[in-house]
Amino acid sequence: MTKQPERIFVKGNEAIARGALAAKCKCFFGYPITPQNDIPEFMSSAIIKAGGDFVQAESEVAAANMLLGAGAAGVRAMTSSSSPGMSLKQEAISYMAGSEIPAVIVNMNRGGPGLGDIGPAQGDYFQSTRGGGHGDYRHFTFGPGTVQEAYDLTIRAFDIAFEHRTPVLILGDAILGQMKEPITPWEPENIDEEGGRDWAIMGKTADREKRLVKSLFLLEGELAGQNKHLQAKYDAWTDLAEAEQFETEDADLIICAYGSIGRIAKTAVRKFRKEGKKVGLFRPITLYPFPAAELKALAEQGKRFLTIEHNLGQMLEDVRLSIRTVADSDFYPIYPGNLPTPDELEEPILNCLEGK
Amino acid sequence: MSEMNEKLVFDRPDSIIDRATHYCPGCHHGIAHRLVGELIDELGIQDKTLAVASIGCSVFLYNYIDVDAVEAPHGRAPAVATGVKRSRPDNFVFTYQGDGDLASIGMAEIMHAANRGEKICVIFVNNTVYGMTGGQMAPTTLIGQRTTTTPAGRCVTHEGAPIRMTEIIASLGGTAFAARGSLDSVKNIRKAKKYMKKAFEFQLNNTGFGFVELLAGCPTNWKMTPLQANERLQNEMIPYFPLGVYKDVSEEGGVC
Ligand SMILES: Cc1ncc(C[n+]2csc(CCOP(=O)(O)OP(=O)(O)O)c2C)c(N)n1
């Protein structure tokens, strides 16, 4: 008899913490902010039991810089926060991008700007996909839509961070973080916790030069070279772009939505399909790299587009950039501060479908 | 041959790289680097040392000390060092920070790293001025001291009083060792090295946080000759920043 895989019923936040442990995350640096507190709370005991270490830092600034240190030492490490805290982490993230330090950073997006509220929102899309700190850089960004996906993508985030020597973001929101769903946990095989770290600081041995992890490049042409190298790395990520397509094949209208809103839009699409209306969903899973080619292919089939976001139009720019030579996208904003329901999405979708 | 009569009494430590530094003539950063290098050699820890460099004139520390190193954002070196040490607890980790870096922008990070008792060492070079950015006021700038942002001299009612970091750090629970030395004279340099050695040993024995402040000169921004700078150190700085050991848990029964 084959053993049934274990199913557990957990919040999105806990799924991310468990995913990180499955990916052999060894250090976690946290600071409390709603709605992500479950992650540091879970980690404060779980990662210690797993033989790692946990620090409740004095601020998000410090937590992100601790992450920088652990990443520079070649160790799998993570931090998590929510919007105002993410703004504080940007300093270290920019340095990590410049120094090519691998790390995983979770943002459970809440309403903003400023202190905003503690409800869900997607207002940090630009900050996440463009590089929210100073300088010319991008971070690889995942936008999970379900609790299982949050678990799975956290594991992948560590692999990508170390394969590409880059900070990787997981952009969720208060819905994903607080929602409980059954998931099937799994353990990745053969994680090489020390391999491929021939750049990390570990202590200089007699047989090699000292190693230096830094982002300062003062010599003539040196910084330009580093920026060129970083850009080439970001360009190569295009191949890793990923999206879920749902009922898109014969659809006249494609809804573009990600994360929790993608999931709510899916419910609306299902309802329209029952009524025989040809609506489909395109849900980016990687927000950077944006799955532009896949979206453009749909545009070339003559489909129309409606972007729905829990902000005032951020991913909309990526949608338009992707399809600009063939089509355009309408837009329906859900104002940060409002809690969206599938019913709320029906009218704008219907209007768009009927060309109103 | 002259070789016969000459005895080498002073050489470059193995863990100091053989290259000219970028420091101004008379700057004490070079001496502080050398002390770090000598201690790494004497304690035989080059292969396990991880340096955390900071921002300021000493940002290129890693070009002179032959150990693995990471560069921290301005003031964040104690947080970066926390991450390094927590992920590689068997390594020896130290930060090297100026007064602008540590006592201004990085005040929170240093206080909390000390209070947590992070098993790292901090070398704090206090030259009472922001060197690299061209001589602006630092938290340690003395009353009356003219800088580019206190052209009439620092005034306590307008800019506050110079901060005495070693005293503050010594008062925190996680600190195992805190001392202030000075780099103005051979005698004081020797003493400063003793303090640094003690701080290093505390970490090697896994005891707790070690902090050594080094009073240093910045002749360029003080607009002085190196010798005048040394005199200022003796006559103005040491009286305000008294030298000595402020905390030593080996004499107090230790921290847990
Ligand atoms: C976030 C940030 N703010 C400001 C600076 C500019 N900056 C570079 S060095 C420095 C002062 C360093 O002074 P100190 O720590 O006393 O070191 P010194 O140069 O005197 O050795 C400042 C403000 C910076 N690099 N980063």
Ligand code: SF4
């Ligand atoms: S500016 Fe001051 S601290 Fe900087 S190298 Fe010159 S003397 Fe040293």
